[in-house]
Amino acid sequence: MALPAAFYERDTVTVAKNLLGCLLVHCEETGTTAGRIVEVEAYLRGDPAAHSYRGETKRNSAMFGPAGHAYVYRIYGLHTCVNVVTETEGAGEAVLVRALEPVVGLDLMQARRGTDDPLSLASGPGKLAQALGITMDLNGTSLRDGPLQVRSPANPPELRPEDIVQTTRVGITKAADLPLRFYLKGNRYVSRR
DNA sequence: TGGTTGATTTGCT
DNA sequence: GCAAATCAACCAC
Secondary structure, eight states: OBOOHHHHSSOHHHHHHHHTTOEEEEEETTEEEEEEEEEEEEEOTTOTTSTTTTOOOTTTGGGGSOTTBEEEEEETTTEEEEEEEOSSTTSOOEEEEEEEEEEEOHHHHHHHHTOOOHHHHSSSHHHHHHHHTOOGGGTTOBTTTSSEEEEOOSSOOOOOGGGEEEEOOSSOSSSTTSOOEEEETTOTTSSOO
């Protein structure tokens, strides 16, 4: 089921850790695809690596919108990345979803990604967006009642603190030393170890 | 208004 | 290991 607004209206690191194990679901006419979130990164206020660092712009405006909505952006002209907006409206904080373990609609994901290897379907921010068919028109939409949703699994497995690895973020040049990346320990679908 | 830049992926050396 | 692909947004002039 969809998560309550209060889930997102907490400090971003807490939300990031609690998103691990949740499902990211995309429902559309073509079919439904979904995956379990196994890797995330937090982007905070005052964080030089965050898109919100220099204030609100046309591109990052969704990051300053209400918590529980999506911030979707395009990178390198060809890849799309998905964020979960957190904290309070105007904070400019979000969690980047970096990897999924494919759960629903594997055939559709394989067709979109052009590969059969389950380990390559969604093990990266650009890959998972492509696998789920996420496009820029989902930018700013609600993750609680829109076509793209975050849901709690039917039987949430118990997640202990020692099951989560905390380390530095991937692919950034600024604030590269901050330990704001989180992933499920030992999970084979994370983007890199 | 023009030059620069990525929260990436892929394929080739 | 490294470079290309590819473009909208951003920022300095």
